[in-house]
Amino acid sequence: MNSTDSPVTVIGLGLMGQALAGAFLKAGHPTTVWNRTAAKAGQLxxxxxxxxxxxCTALAPGSLTIVCVTDYSAVRELLGADDVDLDGTxxxxxxxxxxxxARETAExxxxxxxxxxxxxVMAIPSTIGTEEAVILHSGPQADFEAxxxxxGALGTVTHLGADHGxxxxxxVAGLTMMWSVLNAWLQGTALLRTAGVxxxxxxxxxxxxxxxxAAWLPGYAQQIDNNSFPAEVAALETEARTMEHLIEESEALGVNAELPRLIKAMADRAIAAGHGAEQYPVLIGEFSRPQTN
Known part of the structure; x- marks a missing residue:
């Protein structure tokens, strides 16, 4: 199944599904497509x-089938129909x-x-088929290797482990990185716009x-994995005083301070628990704590 002409089926032809099928076609794979609205297949x-x-005719024993639809309920609704045979796919x-x-659907x-x-799919449709598109996979490694x-026609593919989840x-971990970076940039932009920047x-x-x-992450990760947070750069209590400065500056300039107040509240809880002299990654304890009302 590793030849460049191995057949593929793509189920679901939204913008991402169309990009996936297009990448397989470009790579030379015979590609079968199916979508509830057949008109979406016209260009492909x-x-x-x-x-x-x-x-049911889109699937064949031994075939590789890519599913990209609205949600997991749609996956099971479509593939759970009486006339759909998944055996061997x-x-x-x-x-x-x-x-x-993911785990429930695997079972x-x-x-x-x-x-x-x-x-x-950690990518936008326009990057599918290039190295920029990162596609993560989890489940039995033998099935991935096969x-x-x-x-690989879709982009840079990675196998994460046997756990389907x-x-x-x-x-979602990647999404929180993306939104956190963007939110921090928006906070800073809002502040600087008050001065005409x-x-x-x-x-x-x-x-x-x-x-x-981002260059700090490997060292901070080692602290988290070792559960040891020596203040090599700055103590959390020092960081908290800087957070207060950000909050005061935001409020003085009429800029929303909800985001820095949220982080400051988490830092204050960690300091109250005796972690003020430790380094910032000690906040992993707060991030790992279930939300309380």
Missing amino acids: VSQGARLAPTL TLVNLTSGSSAQ WAERRGARYLDGA HRSTL LASLYD DAATYAPFAQQLATGV
Whole structure:
């Protein structure tokens, strides 16, 4: 199944599904597509894809089937129909959802005779088929290795481990990184706009800072894994005083201070628990704590 002409089926032709099918076609794989709204397959058919008349005819024993639909409920609704035979197929589910849904769907698919890999697309449709597109997979490594070459047509593919939920967990972990960086940049932009500095002027400086902070992560990760947080750069209580400065400056300039107040509240709890002299990663305890009302 590693040859460049190995067949692939793509179920779901939203913007991402169309990009996935297009990448397989470009790489030379015979590609069958199916979508509830068949008209969405028009451009792919013109590029050489085969439009399956029904979902059950889109699947074949031993085939590699990529699923990219609205949610996990839709996956099970579509593939759980009485006339759909999953026995012998390999399903790669690139639908977004939770780790629990991934594990439950893996068990469901395996009961129906399918091999199952869960996945997450860490990319936008326009990058699919390039190295920039990162596609995460989790599930049995043997199933991933059997189709690694074919899946590689989509971008940079990575196998995370046997736990089917890992791809979904990495997905949301990546989203929190993305939103946190963007939110921090927006906070800073809002502050600087009060002095007439536009976003384009601030962006290169913010990018440099973000790159610098990212370089701290391996060392901070070692502290977390060792559960030891010596203050090599600054103590948390020092960081908390700087947070207070950010809050005061924001409020004085009429800029929303909800985000820094949230982080300051977490830091205050950690300091009250005796961690004020330790380094910032000690806040992992607060992030790991269940939310209380």
